[in-house]
Amino acid sequence: MDVLLLHGLLLLPLAALLLYRCSPHFQYLCKVAFFNCWIVAMATLLSPFAAFRGRSVDNMKLLRAALLPLKRFYGIRMRVRGAEQLQLQGPFVIVCNHQASLDLMGMVEVIPERCVPIAKRELLYLGTVGWACWLSGIIFIDRHRRDTAIEVISHTASTMRHENLRVWVFPEGTRNPGKSMLPFKRGAFHLAVQAQVPIVPIVISPYWDFFSSKEKRFTSGTCTIRVLPRVETRGLSPKDVPELTESVRQAMAEALAEMSMSDHEDQATEQSLLGLGDNRGRPQGQGDTARNGK
Template sequence: MLRTPLFFIVVFLATLVSAFSVMLIGLFRRHSDAAYRYVFRPWARSIAWAAGVKVEVSGQEHVEPNRAYVIISNHQSHMDVPVLGGYLPLKLTIIAKKELFRIPIFSHGMRAFGILEIDRSNRTRAIHTLEQAAMILREKNTSVLTFPEGTRSADGRLQPFKKGPFALASAHRFPILPVSVCGTFPILPKGKFWVKPGRVSLKIHPPLHPGEDGAGNREELIERVHQTIAAGLYEHENA
């Protein structure tokens, strides 16, 4: 019973302190190694801790630490961001839907961290966000985490993918890193406000390179990544 209030207290305090800390490091160095290592990752791990989440990561051998990726992940829960941000062995930022930037305090933390806001209802603004992401990947050597389902799954099942992240990767030949997030759905399901402790598995798959790896066009690339992530979820559910 005490887990849920503890969780939301930690989220509030950690976000407040972290946003202030990023400002001290320098508002114009949002994607610096220091901001990620000493602020964003501890913020993410503190939230996972408050939720009682135990994280297991597999496939780290597929990651080149000094390379930037377009990270493609399924989206089961609000816990996905703390788990991925806290435990993937990469410096990263996130593309998040505009609705999240309306949440008081949380929105300030997101902007301080340099998280990118995307408005999918406005094509011009969405393209601008993808251009910002390309700049961060190329010039900051920072990976960009995306959720191509567009929103959290209502039942934990993998939904169809939107094209945006794949357009980003294909246009600039950025490698795609597929990741299957398994186990976050029962911890904090969509539309629920209580937290249930649990175990989460992150399965990192081998990267795919647009135009190579047997994925000749964008539709084939989307299908291949979708199948890869789905296979990781299936393997976890039937382990």
């Protein structure tokens, strides 16, 4: 009986490995589980060090260092275009499209010094992850209570100016795996206008080629991050916010559409150069990006 049990235990990892190799769904589940486990493990490991410093934006460096290796585990190549647009003195607001939790990998590629994201309050309750986020100075808003969210944003506007803080906002307000961007919430734009600081739009290319939570697909691939020219807000007032929001969204939507096309073309070219004609692990009609291993 014991021998049988031992054999069973030995065969279990082998069976899991086989399943991982053969089933894209199982591979997806493993990769997503690893992503979350990595975040929880890093938060647990690093929070005591961060606590030593106290609540400070400097702890974002720890958080960034902890998340940077993730792309290597997943074989995701990051290409950054226009990084020089982030070489600004003083505070500014970054607005970025939000497809999935994977955006954290793109975020840490380009996040400048002294920059914190605005996040939904619910993240605070994720145990050590919430603790790590709080210690890093992440700004939390309750999306269901507009007045208190607006208060937090107003307070952030004055902190930005006094403490030379940069703020990263996902203006869609929620994850959006769709092909176009959702209408933008206006908080980020009120924030920039109140603080009279520039807005730097960032667009992360679509993940369709290597990731889809709907289809439970997670392979390797290339992701492009494009930093668009900054938009000045000096002299603008709250009445200008709707137009400002629309013009920034328009510029980002155009960049996203362009990137969707060119990423597809790039990957098709790479594929034919590498002689990779098949569509392993994904439906017909979507390019393969298997060049990065895994």
